[in-house]
Amino acid sequence: MKSEDIAKIAGVSRSTVSRVINNYSNVPEKTREKVMRVIKEYNYMPNSYARTLAGKKNNTIGLFFIISGDTNTDCKIFQNDYYTNYLDAIVDQANGMGYYVLVHTVTKNDDYDKVNQAFIEKRIDGGIIIGTQDEAVETIDLSRINSSLVIFDLDAEKRKYLQEHSKSRLCVINTLDEKAIKTTMQNLYDQGHRQIGMIKGTDYTYSGRMRYQAYLEMIQLLGLEYEEKYVIEGMFSPKIAYQKVNQLALGRTLPSAFLAGNDYMAIAAINALVDNGVRVPDDVSIIGFDNVGLGRQITPSLTTFNQPYYEIGSKAVEILDLYIREGEAKQSLFEYDVQLIKRQSTQ
Amino acid sequence: MKSEDIAKIAGVSRSTVSRVINNYSNVPEKTREKVMRVIKEYNYMPNSYARTLAGKKNNTIGLFFIISGDTNTDCKIFQNDYYTNYLDAIVDQANGMGYYVLVHTVTKNDDYDKVNQAFIEKRIDGGIIIGTQDEAVETIDLSRINSSLVIFDLDAEKRKYLQEHSKSRLCVINTLDEKAIKTTMQNLYDQGHRQIGMIKGTDYTYSGRMRYQAYLEMIQLLGLEYEEKYVIEGMFSPKIAYQKVNQLALGRTLPSAFLAGNDYMAIAAINALVDNGVRVPDDVSIIGFDNVGLGRQITPSLTTFNQPYYEIGSKAVEILDLYIREGEAKQSLFEYDVQLIKRQSTQ
C-alpha cells in the first residue's frame, strides 16, 4: 500500500495525499477528511525510506555505548547499571517523542567506524555518545558528519576542538564530579580521616581523569601527604580492583578511607577488604561513584554519588530534538550536580 | 558524496560503480580496483535509504521488549537483568553480523502499534519479541507484516495460530521451564519438603502460566495438598510479592519452600521473610527463576534457574539472519533447557 493507492481510492492525486499527511494548509477540510478516512481505513503508513530519500528526517537517533576494553572482556555491557540507567531514560524519552533508537556498542577499536557508518549510511538524525573515551573523539570522523550530537563526559579542551572542527551541532553533558569529590573529601577530613586512598579509573576517560584530579588537588589543599601505595590503578575493572586492594590488604597498611572511580570497583574493594578481615566502615570507609543498584543491596551498603540519570538522559534527547528540528544549537554545554548518597560503607 | 560522484571521479558510469559495490561478476579486475580505490579514498558509503528503496535489505532488526504494566511502573525496564541479558547477547551478535538494532520498549497498550510501525514504516528486515504477553499476539497485526520474526516464550496454541495466520517467517524460542520445575520439586520432596508454595507471575504470559502449571501438576503428582494460601499472586512484581509474603509471614503459617516465578519476586520474598524473623533457608527455602545478577550478591544468595541467555539471544539473531537471507524457515521452534543453580537460599 503506497500513497498512490490511497490517492486512487480517495479519488484525488498523490500530491494531495502527501499534503494531507504533511499537514499543508492549502487543502480544504472536506478533502482532508476524505483522505484521512481512507488512510485510517487501510492503515496506511508512508514508507520511511522513500520519505527520507525525499529529504525528510527519519526520526531515528543513534545511541552509542563506548566501553573500554579493560572493563569488559565478555561483552556484557548492559549488566552495568551506569549504561542501563541512561539506556532506560533515553529509550523512554526518545520513544515518547516519536524517535526510533538505534543501539550500538563500541567495544573494539574497529567499532568506531560503526558510528560514522550510522551517520552516513543510515542518515540518523542525531546521536548520543555514552562512555566517551579520548580516542573516540579522534577516531569518530566528525568532519564527515553533518548532524546533531550529544556527548557525555568530555573535557573542555576536546569539546572546543570538536566544536571548531565539526560541522555538526554539538552538545556536551558533564557531571560536576570534581565539586562532589572535593566536598566529600573535606567531610572525610573533618571526620578525622588523614589517609585517604583512591581506586582510580582509566586516564583516557574524562571521568577517570577528573575524579582523580579532584582527589589530587584536595589531598594538596588539605595538606595531606600523597601516598602512592594508596592510589590504586583499578582501570574501571572490578577484577583488577579486587586483586590490587587484596594485595594491599595483605600488607596490612591501609588508608582509613577509599574513594573509588566507580561503584563496581568500590564493591570489589569492599569484598577484598572483608575477605582479609578488614571491617568496613570501622577500619576503612569506602565511597563509590555512580549509584548502581547493587550498591544498595550489598552489606555493608555502599556510600556513593548518584547521577541524575533520568534527567540527563531525557535532556540529551530533548537537546537532540531541538537540534534536529530547529537546526541551531542554543547551548552547547550542560552540567549536572551529582549527589552523595550516604549508606553503610562510610560512618 | 553519492555513487554518481564516485563514477565521475573513477571515469566510469554509475552502474559500474553499483556493480562493484554489489559484487557483480561482470566487471574486470582492473576496473573494480580503480573504483574501489576511489571509494576508499573518499570514504564513500551508499545511502542505506536509497538502497532499501531500490529493493535491498536494510540490515536492521527490531528488538521489542514487552513489559507488563504490573512489574514496572517507573519505566526502568533495563534494570531487569532478564531483559539486559538478552539485550547484551542480541546486540553483540547482531552488530557482529552487520545488523543495526532498533530497540523499542512496549509498556503501554498503545505501544504495540510501534511494533507494526517499525515493520511497515521502517521496513526492518526482522524482529525479536521478548517478554511476550498474550495480548501482544493479538495486538501486533502480523497479517499486515511480511517479514521475519522470532518470538520468545509462546505457547503451542498461539504459535500455531500465528504460523497459520501470518505471512511472516516465524520462529518461537521457548525454555523448558516445566521440566526444570518438576525435577526440582521432586528434589524438594525427596529432601522432606511437604508444603511447597509458589509466588506466581502473571497469567497472561506463557512463562507465568507454564511455571505455575508445572507446579500444580507436580503438587498433584507428589500427592501433596494444594494450599491456596501458599499460592501468592505476585504478578512478577517484587513490590506485590513483598507485601503478600510479608502478610503471610505475619500469620506465622508458612510453607517450607517457595518457588517463585522470577528472581526479583524471590528476592522480595526473602526480604519479607527475613524482616519477619524467618530464617532462609533454615525455616523456608526459596527458589527463584532467571538467574539475575543480584541473586548472586545477596545474603543468602539465591538458588535459581539459569537460562542460556547468550546462546538463545545469538540463536535468535542467527535464525533471523537465515530467514532474511534465505527467505525460508527451516525450523520454527527451538527449546532450551534451563539449569538449576544451587545457592544458599535452599539447603
Next chain:
DNA sequence: AGATATAATAAACGCGTGTTTATTATACTA
C-alpha cells in the same frame, strides 16, 4: 579482413515520497 560472438559499459527505468510548478475549477469584480 569481415562477420559474429561476447565482454564491458552506459543509458534508462523504477522504488515511494516531498515539493515545485503547471493546470484547472471556483469565486469575485467590474
Next chain:
DNA sequence: TAGTATAATAAACACGCGTTTATTATATCT
C-alpha cells in the same frame, strides 16, 4: 457576462541507488 484573482488539485521532477536493457568495444572464427 467577460475577465481576473485565487483556491484546489494534478502533473513533473528530484532524492540515490539497484537492475534491466541497450549500446559500444574487444575478441574469436572462418
